[in-house]
Structure formats: C-alpha cells, structure tokens
Amino acid sequence: MTEATSATPAPDALAGVLADAPFVRLVATDDGDALAAAGLLARALRATGTPFQARVARDPVPADVDDGVAVAVGVDRGPHAIPGTGRPASTAAFAVARALGVEPDPVVALAGVVAAGSVPGADGSGDALDAAERAGRVERRPGVALPVAGGDGGADAAPSRSEALAASTLALTRYSGDPAGARDALDPLGLPADPDADDRRRFASLVAVDAVDGDDASERAASAAERALRPYATDGPFETVGGYADVLDALAAEAPGTGIALALASDPDPSLRTAALDAWHRHGLAAHRALDDATVGRHDGCVVARVDAPPTVLPTVARLARDFRSPEPVAVALDEGAGRLAALATEPVGLGDACRTAAGEVGGDGWGSPARGGIAVEPDGPGESDVTAALAALREAI
Template identity: 85%
Template sequence: MTEAMSATPAPDALAGVLADAPFVRLVATDDGDALAAAGLLARALRATGTPFQARVDPDPVPDDVDDGVAVTVGVDRGQHAIPGTGRPASAAAFAVARELGVEPDPVVALAGVVAAGSIPGADGSGDALDAAERAGRVERRPGVALPVSGTVDEEPSRAEALAASTLASTRYSGDPAAARDALAPLGLPADLDSDDRRRFASLVAVDAVDGDDASARAASAVERALRPYVTDGPFETVGGYADVLDALAREAPGTGIALALASDPDASLRTAALDAWLRHGLAAHRALDDAAVGRYDGCVVARVDASPAVLPTVARLVRDFRSPEPVAVALDETAGRLAVAATGGGSAAGDAAVDRIGLGDACRTAAGEAGGDGWGTPVRGGIAVDDGDITAALAALREAI
C-alpha cells in the first residue's frame, strides 16, 4: 500500500465522524508528532465517552473495526487519516479535538509540532501556541531545549541531558563526560538566570555548526534546540518534551502511548520515559560517531551498528547536521536494515521548499526488488531484508529517489 500526499482533512469533517463513532481505533507512525497527535485524539475521545484503542506502528495499516472507525495518524491511509503532510499531525489533531468540544492540551500539541521538525506557532500551530500562552503554560526564554533542568538528583544531569538530546549534534553528543567538560568553563550554577541560559545556548549553537562534518543545514536545524518554551508540563521545555516523545515512539512505544494519554503523568511513568529517552539518544549519537559516512548523488549514507529503533533517529541526525544532500540513509548491513530521512518535513529543517520525494513509496519499491519489506511516509522510511542483501536494497533505493 502506498502513501498519499494529500492535504490534511478538514477538522470538522473528521470530528463529525468521531463524534458518531461507537468505537475508534487509532494507529500512529513511530514518531513524536504522530504520537502526540494520537494522544490528543485519544484524550478527546475519552472526554466525550467514546471507547478507543491506540497503538504505534512503523507502517500503519488501518485495522478493520466492526461497528467502529479506524484512524491512521502520520500517514495518509484508509478512509480516515491525519497524514501530517499539510501541517504537523499534532496541530491537526488539536483542531479536531476542539471540534469535538474538548479543549486539548496545547503543550502536547506544541511538543508534537517540534517533533515534526517545526517550531511552535509555525506550520498551522498558531492556535495551540495562542492557547498555551493565554493559559500561562509556556514562556519563551533563552537557553537549550532539554526535558530536564538537571537540578534534581534523581533526574539526568544537565551534561547527561545535553549529551542525549537529539535536537542537536555536537562534538560531545553521546558522551556525558565530554559534555561535562564542555560545560565546565561556563561555570553554570544549578539554577540558571537569563545570562547563564544565553551562554549555554551560545555554546550549543556554536558547537552544532563548528565541527568538520557539520553541514550548512545544521545552523537552521539547531534552532529547534534554542530559545525554548519553558512549560508546566511533565518536562522542562516543549522541545525536550518533543525529544522524549520522538524517542519513545521508537524505543518504548507502550510507554509513549501511556505518556501521551496521561494528563498528569506520575513519577514512575516520567522516570520510565526519561530512561528510555536517555538510552535512545545516547545510542543514536554513539552510532553516528562510529559511522562510516559516504556521499552519493542525492544522498548521504551512514553505515552504522545500531538497533532498529535507533536507525531512524540516526538518519534524521545525518539529514539535519551532516548531510549536504536532501536525503540521508542510516544503514546497518549486519542487521539487514536501513532508515532514510529527507528534507522538507518542517520549517526548521531549512529546506521547506524541497519537493517531497515520496520516501515511503521509494522504500517499498526498493524493498520489493531486494526481497524485503519497505515502509514509510513521504519524508522518511525504512527497509528490512532478512534473507537478501540490504546493499542491493540501498542501490535500488538510490535509483528510486
């Protein structure tokens, strides 16, 4: 089944369908935007008394639902979908929830927007930002978008959080000890004032673009990590929340669903989410540090040793911070898997005008030629080849794009 590239459906149309549904099954792609969107829809359904189920899948196919409705989130499939192609799926879900007569959590919506590669207020998220600001739930400050402040003993330290963040790629990403060494000359106190936050942000901004491997795109990509919106949500900043959601969608989708559904996550859920995020982010950066990177016509390929959950994050990091080409591939030859990401997914990527290549369909085509399975959306995808040659799938993918 191919993925379409249609615009996001009108919120009132989908809301009308959901309002009359006796049961709703939500299936979302494995990314932070779709996870946030599914959470917003599920909370709205719960508020209106509509039974539902929600799950995450790398390649969502709408399930058959007897006397109910199936909704795909993050890809345009089936009769009812929030594809996330016209605007982030979380921004669209925010509008659908309002049409259902529910006031959705704007912080969750904004986290999804950042996870989609955009910034709060852009790409159709103005209503969510307005709602959050009117309620006094967000405040933009200098600094770096991390999920924790680093001042609480049981949380990851500031250096650990900086090393794990996938909103930036620096010389110390993936290495908490190196991050501590980088922060040491700043002499940052436990509680940061505005000047401290500016110095912290300047360090990250410079280091994201200063490496020999940094691409021209890195300067715009790192903007998502700077001048964050501090929030009263379960995490310190909207951007940090986004980073956690994106990691959970791949690393621990069950925890991700629980977090997206919880209006007030308890301490154990928050800790589980942070643990999965820290593990995921450090693994992604370490895999990239050890990668053999090669440039081809139209794409950059990073050959890595990484878990299937980490590969999509590595591909995104290469696309945003290392690749001079519009497409980035993370390839694990031993496991027979690859993940691919293309520009054009959000305003902060610096390539919003780049035509969508249709990576999901390209992956399906290439996988078919190599005897494997392919999946994805217009701007990202993956291939798994169990008994064949993943390098043959890569060659076919390069031809397809």
C-alpha cells in the first residue's frame, strides 16, 4: 500500500466526523509523536463519551468499522488521518481535541513534538506551549532533558542520573549505553541530588560538548543535541518534556501496550510509571550498545550501520546514526541475521514507498511513511529472500 502526502486535515473537519461517530478506532504508527497524538485523541473521545479503541502498528491500515470511524495517526492512509507530515501529529491532535470542546493535556502534546524531532513552540506547537505555560505546567530551565531527576546513590527505584543519561536517546556521547562511564563523567561535577541552576548548566555543558566531540560526530550532531538541552521541567509523570518524549518513543517500539496505557492516563499510577521507565531504560541502553558495536559504512545518499540487535531497537539505532553520525540524509540500521532493517531520513523523501518497493523485489515486507520505513525478510526463505539485496534495492530507490 502506498503512502500519501496530503496536508493535515483541518481540525474542525476531523472533529466534526469524530463528534458524530458512535465508535472510533485509532491506529498509530510506532513512534512517540503518533503515540502522543493517539493519546490526545483518545482522551478527548473519552471526555465526550465516544467509545474508542486505540492501538499501535508499524504500518497502520485503518480497518473498516461498522457504524464507526477509523483514524490513522502518523501516516496518511484512509479517509480520516493525522499524518504527521509538515507538522507533528501531536500538534494536529491537540487542535482536533480543542475543536471537540475538550482542553487537551498540553504536556502530552509537547512531548509528542519533541519525539517528532522538533522543539516546544515550533512546528505548530505554539498553542500547546502557551497553554502549558499559562497553566504553570512547564518551566524552561538549564540542564538536560531526562525523564527522572535521578540523584545518584539514592534508594529511589527509578534510574539514577547516570543510568538515565546513559539510556537517553536524545543525545549520543562517549558514555551513552554505559552507566558506569556516565557516572565517571558526572563524578567530577559533584552534582547534588537537588541541583541548582549553576549545577544544571555544568551538566548541560558536559553533554553538549560530548555530543559533538569525536571524529565520527556529524555536522548535525550539535543541532540534534539541542533537544536534550535547556529542557522544559514539567509536573507530568516525568521530570521533563524531553524525557517524557524519550519514554514515549521507546514505548511505541518496545512496549506499545504500556505506551497506550501511559498516553491515556492523565495521572499514571506508580506501577505504570515504573513499567514505562523500565522499558525505556532497557531500550535506550540496547540501542546505544548496538550502535557502539556496529560496523558503519557510508554510501552515496545513506549511511548503513550493521548491527546485531533486537528488531524493536533498529529504528532508534537508525535515528541516532542519522542525527549524530551520518553525513548523508538517510541512515539505515541493518541486522542481516534477523533479516530486518530500519531507515530514517532527515526529511520526507518517500522512504516508506521505497522500502515497500525494495522489499517486494526480494519477497519481503516493507512499510513506512515519507521519512521513515522498514523492511523484513525471512533469512531462510525461498528465492532471493535476502535483506542485503533489499538494502541494495533501497539504496537505488533513494
């Protein structure tokens, strides 16, 4: 099925459809922006008394609903969609919820914006940022965007500061994926459990320098790391908006059921928050370690990181490579043994369609949207079922 590239529908139009629907089925792509958007829509439907179902899929196909409405989130598919092309899906969902007469959670919307690769206030998220600031729900401050405060050495079950820094996928440093290395890097700063503004500035300076240090850092590394710096502290379930975004992105791929539950919860209970943090922590460490052990090669138009990693972390590995290591506009994370690859582009280039075409040439499955995609083949399947052949076809297509 081909991806489309139409503009995001007017909020009033989609809100009118949803307001009259006896039942709504939401299906979101497996990324943090779409997950946040689905959560905003689901909460609005719950507030207006409309029955709904929400789920995450790598390639959403909105199924027919008898006497109801199906909405694809994160991809332009079906008669009703919030594609996330041109602006984050979460900003469009925020506007749709308002058009339904509901005041949506602006912190969730802003977390979706950061997960989409943007920053609060940009790409159509000004209304959400204004709402959050007026309600006193966010405050920009020096520091690093982590989901937990995490003073090292405490008895809190949440990850410590060094563990959180090692797992964060908003930045890539020499200690990413290495909690002990992160602790060694932080020790000279002497950060207290409750840091002041100067402490946070020193912390941010360390991460900013380390994100662009090294011969393999790309020119995009400095701008990519900005999402991790000067975060918005929030009263939400996590310490910062950026940390919330990082958790949503990990859950969408690693634990979508937990992700849906988190996106729907206006006040997550401690067990849900702990489950979310655990999944995020495992995912972040695995992605960083996979990239650290990768064999990286540069080709015309893309960089390929050959890894041995769980399929759920491949999109994150590709994103880290794209943002911090790739001089090319497309990054691919390839696991030859598993017959899987994930690809991300810096801007919409028809990547999903390219993955479908390339996969079709080797008898595999391809999926994606204009700026992200994936391919899966059976390593021992019949004929030329080879992910390396699919990669070659993909490189030709892009």
